[in-house]
Amino acid sequence: MSAFPPLAIAILISGKGSNLLAIIKAIEAKQLNANILCVISNKSNALGLEHAKRSHIITHVLEAEKNEPREIYDQRLIKILDKYTLDYVILAGFMRILGHKFIQHYNNRILNIHPSLLPHYPGLNTHERVLLAGEKEHGCTVHCVTEEVDAGPILGQARLAIEPGETPEHLQQRVHRLEHNLYPRVLQQLWRQRYAT
Numbered sequence: 456m457s458a459f460p461p462l463a464i465a466i467l468i469s470g471k472g473s474n475l476l477a478i479i480k481a482i483e484a485k486q487l488n489a490n491i492l493c494v495i496s497n498k499s500n501a502l503g504l505e506h507a508k509r510s511h512i513i514t515h516v517l518e519a520e521k522n523e524p525r526e527i528y529d530q531r532l533i534k535i536l537d538k539y540t541l542d543y544v545i546l547a548g549f550m551r552i553l554g555h556k557f558i559q560h561y562n563n564r565i566l567n568i569h570p571s572l573l574p575h576y577p578g579l580n581t582h583e584r585v586l587l588a589g590e591k592e593h594g595c596t597v598h599c600v601t602e603e604v605d606a607g608p609i610l611g612q613a614r615l616a617i618e619p620g621e622t623p624e625h626l627q628q629r630v631h632r633l634e635h636n637l638y639p640r641v642l643q644q645l646w647r648q649r650y651a652t
């Protein structure tokens with residue numbers, strides 16, 4: 456491994472955590488110089504928490520209280536994250552929108568992966584919408600998080616050709632595989648840029 460320190464990251468999830476797992480595996484395979492300081496889920500039953508525990512990564516569950524204002528939730532999240540000295544906050548299927556103060560606090564240090572070729576198809580149900588529109592290609596994007604949802608500067612994309620008669624489920628699986636390769640690759644690129652002379 457390099458003499459330069461690994462990227463210190465926290466990963467935020469809500470569900471399966473397959474992107475989290477891909478990042479863990481890339482670190483274990485020494486393809487990515489990063490250290491996951493903690494994993495935070497806003498759902499106590501998120502499957503991804505198991506991946507983190509199996510790799511002995513610290514986990515936190517932070518569920519929103521009923522009718523809790525976004526700002527209050529975000530403050531609680533900041534309180535946990537600020538216990539760590541982080542280079543990046545990595546959103547990997549974290550199904551909450553983060554507010555102004557949170558985004559300002561981690562200015563330019565929050566990354567997200569989105570299942571479309573941004574700026575096309577921000578928002579939900581991208582695979583269905585891409586198929587309905589008769590697109591020829593689709594893919595995924597890693598971008599910096601800004602206040603406009605799914606709209607920050609693009610750091611990397613991976614694309615595929617849509618197969619004839621493809622179902623949304625099949626397309627989703629294939630895009631997921633691209634995501635698992637793209638996210639670690641973009642993170643390693645950021646590490647390299649950090650220490651480039």
Ligand code: GRF
Pocket residue numbers: 468469470471472473474475503547548549568569570595631634
């Ligand atoms: C991925 O499709 C990602 O693009 C989107 O949420 C999904 C998370 O999947 N932001 P997983 O929890 O990493 O399996």
